[in-house]
């Protein structure tokens with residue numbers, strides 16, 4: 001596609017993109033017009049931090065939903081330990097900071113005209129654009145698993161209705177039933193997520209349906225915090241939770257929704273409740289819901305600017321950033337660094353090279369927390385591990401240490417959601 005005609009489409013309704021175009025704004029440093037697409041941990045944080053960096057910035061946040069439902073701690077909802085209502089956050093505080101929140105979906109970006117088109121037909125011009133639309137699920141990744149199948153075999157990888165559906169299915173399952181979780185290959189959003197989910201479902205089954213069984217079919221041979229999870233499973237859920245690795249035939253190759261069967265190369269697993277996160281496994285390939293891959297500008301990773309567009313930045317799950325995992329903590333950290341860099345660029349200053357931190361807590365039981373932390377820096381347009389930095393919970397910690405980490409996890413959620421939405 002030539003540069004003069006390039007236009008990216010977002011979502012599935014590109015046809016709805018036609019609308020009256022606003023006149024192109026003149027580029028003024030002080031009154032810069034910045035559009036942020038996506039009101040999740042990355043986008044909402046970025047919008048707020050931009051406004052705080054310079055109150056003269058005209059910031060518009062585009063988000064189709066009136067409230068945001070957070071994925072972190074949604075596994076506790078599935079286990080019946082938490083109400084879905086406490087996962088929901090509105091945009092009132094963000095509006096109160098002077099940010100225009102457009103409840104709409106961005107359907108197309110025209111980088112040359114610097115224009116975003118919304119599903120409602122409105123076109124908005126920008127000086128700078130931040131893409132933070134999270135992930136998409138590839139419905140063609142697993143034979144038999146499509147959008148309709150999610151009503152029988154929920155993925156619950158976007159929090160909300162799917163989370164509640166999986167919870168209801170677990171409640172309805174008789175004691176002695178079999179729950180099967182299909183865990184995806186790398187990379188995917190929230191690397192410890194499937195294993196925290198398995199732990200908390202096992203916690204629920206142990207308490208409420210002790211004759212039941214939970215099988216995790218994995219497309220990998222190793223996973224995040226593996227030793228910590230497996231030690232805890234041995235201690236807390238012996239005989240209840242079984243993990244089947246890739247080498248032992250854990251990779252799900254297809255599903256039959258009607259019979260609730262997950263098929264691997266070695267066996268068929270019939271489930272009473274099936275949770276399929278496999279379809280999310282390769283969704284990074286379609287980041288930003290734009291039909292082209294994005295790469296950060298080499299050696300300018302702190303700006304989260306994408307090549308070759310000089311005015312477009314991408315943060316959060318939508319970004320391909322190397323070693324830094326896709327997490328809410330990472331999305332929030334990237335958004336802050338990006339906002340600060342953008343403010344400097346608009347003032348004509350050169351942003352410094354940043355260092356970013358990610359910390360990820362997982363609950364194995366309500367009073368049993370484990371964590372991992374990493375530090376990242378830009379190397380050749382990607383974020384690489386800072387060697388020797390970061391850490392992980394000790395393998396042999398006593399129960400009060402695990403209980404303390406579970407408390408820290410709660411505090412982490414409160415802090416990040418307050419910083420993003422509160």
Ligand SMILES: Cc1cc2nc3c(=O)[nH]c(=O)nc-3n(C[C@H](O)[C@H](O)[C@H](O)COP(=O)(O)OP(=O)(O)OC[C@H]3O[C@@H](n4cnc5c(N)ncnc54)[C@H](O)[C@@H]3O)c2cc1C
Pocket residue numbers: 010011037038039040041042043062063064065068070071072073074075104105106107132133134135156157158189190193289315316317318326327328329330331359360361362
């Ligand atoms: C079960 C589970 C548990 C998790 N637990 C943790 C945890 O404990 N800790 C942690 O750090 N991370 C956790 N994560 C990961 C975390 O939820 C994500 O990494 C994080 O939400 C990414 O933030 P984001 O803003 O990039 O994307 P999202 O949070 O997905 O937000 C994207 C937003 O963009 C909007 N959007 C999409 N397309 C458009 C469009 N075209 N126009 C306008 N808006 C659009 C969406 O509606 C959405 O609101 C978990 C994830 C899962 C699935």
